[in-house]
Amino acid sequence: MSFFSRITARSLSINSLLCVGLDPHLTELNVSPDADDDTVAASAASFCISIIEATHPYAVAYKPNVAFFESLGTPGHATLLKVLSTIPSSIPVLLDCKRGDIGSTASAYAIASYEKCKADGVTLSPLMGYDSVEPFITGDYAGKGGAFLLCKTSNPGSADLLAPIADKIAKLAGEWSKKANPTEMEPSLGLVVGATDSVALKNARRSAPTLWILSPGVGAQGGDLDAALTAGLDEEGSKMLIPVSRGISRKEDRGEAARKLRDDINEARERIKKSKGEGEEGIESFQTEFIEFALTQGVLKFGSFTLKSGRESPYFFNAGLFDSGAALFKLGKAYAASIMSSELATSASSVKFDVIFGPAYKGISLGAIVAAALYADYGVDVGFAYNRKEAKDHGEGGMLVGASMKGKKVLVVDDVISAGTAIRESHSMLTKIEAIPVGVSIALDRAEKRALDDPVSAVQAVARDLAIPVVSIVGLKQLFGFLSGSGEFDASILEAVTKYRSEYGVD
Numbered sequence: 206m207s208f209f210s211r212i213t214a215r216s217l218s219i220n221s222l223l224c225v226g227l228d229p230h231l232t233e234l235n236v237s238p239d240a241d242d243d244t245v246a247a248s249a250a251s252f253c254i255s256i257i258e259a260t261h262p263y264a265v266a267y268k269p270n271v272a273f274f275e276s277l278g279t280p281g282h283a284t285l286l287k288v289l290s291t292i293p294s295s296i297p298v299l300l301d302c303k304r305g306d307i308g309s310t311a312s313a314y315a316i317a318s319y320e321k322c323k324a325d326g327v328t329l330s331p332l333m334g335y336d337s338v339e340p341f342i343t344g345d346y347a348g349k350g351g352a353f354l355l356c357k358t359s360n361p362g363s364a365d366l367l368a369p370i371a372d373k374i375a376k377l378a379g380e381w382s383k384k385a386n387p388t389e390m391e392p393s394l395g396l397v398v399g400a401t402d403s404v405a406l407k408n409a410r411r412s413a414p415t416l417w418i419l420s421p422g423v424g425a426q427g428g429d430l431d432a433a434l435t436a437g438l439d440e441e442g443s444k445m446l447i448p449v450s451r452g453i454s455r456k457e458d459r460g461e462a463a464r465k466l467r468d469d470i471n472e473a474r475e476r477i478k479k480s481k482g483e484g485e486e487g488i489e490s491f492q493t494e495f496i497e498f499a500l501t502q503g504v505l506k507f508g509s510f511t512l513k514s515g516r517e518s519p520y521f522f523n524a525g526l527f528d529s530g531a532a533l534f535k536l537g538k539a540y541a542a543s544i545m546s547s548e549l550a551t552s553a554s555s556v557k558f559d560v561i562f563g564p565a566y567k568g569i570s571l572g573a574i575v576a577a578a579l580y581a582d583y584g585v586d587v588g589f590a591y592n593r594k595e596a597k598d599h600g601e602g603g604m605l606v607g608a609s610m611k612g613k614k615v616l617v618v619d620d621v622i623s624a625g626t627a628i629r630e631s632h633s634m635l636t637k638i639e640a641i642p643v644g645v646s647i648a649l650d651r652a653e654k655r656a657l658d659d660p661v662s663a664v665q666a667v668a669r670d671l672a673i674p675v676v677s678i679v680g681l682k683q684l685f686g687f688l689s690g691s692g693e694f695d696a697s698i699l700e701a702v703t704k705y706r707s708e709y710g711v712d
């Protein structure tokens with residue numbers, strides 16, 4: 206049985222997603238500072254064995270981190286083997302070794318992990334590429350071994366290098382897994398994405414919907430369990446392993462600590478599943494806040510409105526009524542939240558674009574407030590640029606003002622997309638000046654067919670034709686979800702929106 210099949214089977218059979226870490230920190234061992242290596246090693250072994258004895262009913266897997274055993278010196282390897290030999294054979298062993306080297310050396314590491322330590326799976330750094338991973342999942346280990354690739358680790362420094370490439374790693378893991386074992390149903394690779402970054406988890410899950418994610422950082426590192434599970438669980442409420450080391454080892458009653466963690470994880474899974482089940486119309490808290498705020502502001506109105514297209518719409522959105530400092534401040538925050546919870550973000554504090562472009566006229570103020578809110582709320586400092594409708598022939602001259610966009614990844618910010626003409630014009634202007642448009646951010650996606658015989662919405666057409674994502678704060682789906690969950694509106698309004706959505710809606 207392969208590593209990930211064993212993880213799946215064990216998780217199902219004990220109804221748990223908890224992985225217990227075996228990290229004998231020197232400070233946690235009951236030894237005097239001048240104890241010799243053998244004494245320290247013996248203490249490390251009993252430390253780990255007592256954890257295994259107390260936690261095995263709840264552990265999907267055990268994760269010894271080799272660093273702590275190597276730090277024991279000569280007796281370290283024997284200690285690791287001794288600890289591993291006490292793990293019940295029904296529980297897979299994930300060796301946290303974070304290896305990564307040229308193919309021939311990686312092969313030696315694979316032997317060390319699988320043959321000498323009898324591990325079932327490992328953690329690997331993918332930075333040296335496919336050939337550094339291949340020896341762990343092909344040849345003698347095809348259909349047996351498995352590896353979690355470091356994607357967006359739980360430490361603060363993961364923002365330095367991993368955040369911008371996390372998405373790529375998540376996609377590559379799926380591709381490499383298929384490349385290594387084209388006929389295997391179960392992937393042989395998973396991802397390490399820290400519980401300290403729910404944006405990265407959400408992105409990883411989007412890019413790798415079927416892979417197991419190992420999500421360290423709960424407990425001593427302060428990761429938010431609920432937020433992590435909400436972002437990283439798969440459609441079935443599974444495929445996430447939550448490894449906890451100090452959060453168990455430092456508790457007086459370790460068995461109780463593991464049981465509680467298993468239960469907390471399962472309660473969160475149930476809650477998330479339920480809210481997803483009820484929420485065909487899934488709506489995030491920033492979206493609810495935005496709709497409530499747009500209603501208070503008079504920007505969003507329910508009733509009967511004749512649109513330019515001639516359609517009778519049960520709602521109308523007039524972004525021009527975001528007309529005060531407070532309103533613009535809140536609007537900027539809502540745009541920023543929607544961007545950071547979309548595929549345009551790579552982590553809780555990094556994005557896929559360098560500059561925000563606000564097309565004249567409305568986009569100018571919108572782009573400015575979004576750039577400011579991204580910085581204030583997420584520490585994301587990107588450039589800001591806008592265009593003039595007519596070129597100036599004096600002063601700095603030209604059509605473009607603000608950050609240089611040549612060679613830069615650009616996000617276009619606007620209020621709504623009606624026909625999509627303005628966005629397409631911005632896109633062609635940006636391409637002409639050798640900027641790289643990477644996405645569009647808008648406030649509202651009406652998500653309705655362009656015509657009854659044209660089942661694609663204006664937003665879908667823009668995303669399809671320009672091959673970039675269009676991210677909105679809310680869409681018709683969330684408006685509908687808000688209305689049906691609120692209980693404060695006249696039944697006739699919900700009825701009218703339901704009818705309009707079934708006649709013209711695209712989702």
Ligand SMILES: O=c1ccn([C@@H]2O[C@H](COP(=O)(O)O)[C@@H](O)[C@H]2O)c(=O)[nH]1
Binds near residue numbers: 228422424448449
């Ligand atoms: O991104 C990562 C990858 C690995 N780890 C390892 O997991 C445990 C976490 O220990 P806690 O005591 O539960 O914080 C440890 O072995 C790390 O090296 C990680 O934390 N983050």
